[in-house]
Amino acid sequence: MIGSAVKPAKALARWFQANQRDLPWRLALEVPDAGLVVREAAHPQVSSDRDALPSPRRDPYRTWISEIMLQQTQVSTVVDYYHRWMERFPDVAALAGAAEKEVLEAWAGLGYYSRARNVLATARKVMEDHGGAFPWRREDLLGLKGVGEYTAGAIASLAFNRPEPILDGNLVRVFSRLYALDFLPDGKEGKKAYWDLSRAWVEAHDAALVNEGLMELGALICTPRNPDCARCPLSAHCAAFKTSAQERFPPARSRKDSVDVAGFAVAAFREGKDGEEVLLYTPRKAERLAGLLTFPLFPVADLPALREAWRAGLPGLPKTALRPRAVTVTHSITHHRYRLRIVEGRVEAGARTRSLPEGYAWAPVAGVERMLVSSLPKKIWKAVR
Numbered sequence: 001m002i003g004s005a006v007k008p009a010k011a012l013a014r015w016f017q018a019n020q021r022d023l024p025w026r027l028a029l030e031v032p033d034a035g036l037v038v039r040e041a042a043h044p045q046v047s048s049d050r051d052a053l054p055s056p057r058r059d060p061y062r063t064w065i066s067e068i069m070l071q072q073t074q075v076s077t078v079v080d081y082y083h084r085w086m087e088r089f090p091d092v093a094a095l096a097g098a099a100e101k102e103v104l105e106a107w108a109g110l111g112y113y114s115r116a117r118n119v120l121a122t123a124r125k126v127m128e129d130h131g132g133a134f135p136w137r138r139e140d141l142l143g144l145k146g147v148g149e150y151t152a153g154a155i156a157s158l159a160f161n162r163p164e165p166i167l168d169g170n171l172v173r174v175f176s177r178l179y180a181l182d183f184l185p186d187g188k189e190g191k192k193a194y195w196d197l198s199r200a201w202v203e204a205h206d207a208a209l210v211n212e213g214l215m216e217l218g219a220l221i222c223t224p225r226n227p228d229c230a231r232c233p234l235s236a237h238c239a240a241f242k243t244s245a246q247e248r249f250p251p252a253r254s255r256k257d258s259v260d261v262a263g264f265a266v267a268a269f270r271e272g273k274d275g276e277e278v279l280l281y282t283p284r285k286a287e288r289l290a291g292l293l294t295f296p297l298f299p300v301a302d303l304p305a306l307r308e309a310w311r312a313g314l315p316g317l318p319k320t321a322l323r324p325r326a327v328t329v330t331h332s333i334t335h336h337r338y339r340l341r342i343v344e345g346r347v348e349a350g351a352r353t354r355s356l357p358e359g360y361a362w363a364p365v366a367g368v369e370r371m372l373v374s375s376l377p378k379k380i381w382k383a384v385r
């Protein structure tokens with residue numbers, strides 16, 4: 001189906017080395033026996049012996065933590081969290097020895113707290129089962145909590161330069177355009193086609209540079225709207241560019257696959273001990289927006305239904321006055337299209353709040369902006385303030 005990926009992979013690697021963003025987790029390691037392995041190094045050959053322990057190119061612990069933090073969170077938000085995390089837990093031993101409370105505190109604001117619990121469980125497993133040395137084989141990495149196909153490929157390739165593929169939304173977009181693929185990696189065959197392509201690329205040239213180059217190209221150049229093809233190192237190899245059909249790839253999900261979510265978003269305030277607080281919610285794994293800190297959302301038709309859902313969902317709260325604002329927030333996330341009317345809530349002053357249901361928490365208003373990482377709750381907050 002495709003020609004050799006060697007030439008475009010080399011072009012991409014050269015572009016990445018010259019244009020990559022300066023991100024803290026991209027620091028190269030000093031490897032005593034192999035000399036200093038730097039980002040600009042000529043491409044070190046990957047050993048053909050798949051069982052030979054590779055010299056890490058980057059610190060696998062740092063690579064892992066950054067990849068987990070970057071799941072569903074923007075790079076600009078992650079940088080500060082990453083620096084603070086590394087000051088507190090500089091290596092896998094320090095993390096494994098920490099109490100869960102401390103780890104959750106350091107994660108606070110990133111949302112999806114199961115990620116924090118998983119990293120703690122994984123750090124302890126790395127200490128107990130692997131003697132503190134991070135595993136580098138894909139199958140061993142997949143045995144770690146919270147490490148799926150993408151993260152296993154990222155750690156193996158970026159930290160150890162193993163030819164292991166990765167696939168996420170950025171890579172799907174780049175591959176779909178490069179090869180004019182008019183399907184998504186949804187079914188078994190579609191998935192296989194994209195993963196095969198990713199494997200072909202990573203085996204064609206330096207694995208770390210190719211994988212990170214693909215990620216960087218998708219983030220900076222081959223963007224969902226208006227890709228910057230004039231600056232793209234792959235334009236000579238790109239089928240969509242040659243036919244001016246960039247916007248046609250990847251194909252949009254059909255309307256029947258998309259789900260409309262209409263209802264209300266509630267920003268409920270109360271006077272806390274140290275000032276005004278607002279109620280936030282972290283949806284559980286099976287819920288929409290799982291793990292993303294947000295405002296309570298109610299997919300109900302009208303205000304009476306909202307009042308009923310509010311009382312039933314938050315029975316521990318004192319009486320709350322719910323007042324609709326004349327503003328509606330619209331937002332699309334993957335195939336969900338949200339249309340939410342904003343409602344402001346005021347919890348009766350002086351009344352005691354009994355315990356909140358799981359996932360709900362009061363947060364100081366002053367710190368809310370920093371805590372929200374997803375675009376939908378950010379839009380809601382902007383509309384409320």
Ligand code: SF4
Pocket residue numbers: 174177178221222223227228229232233234235238239240241246
């Ligand atoms: S030429 Fe344009 S569409 Fe093709 S990969 Fe590059 S940025 Fe994407």
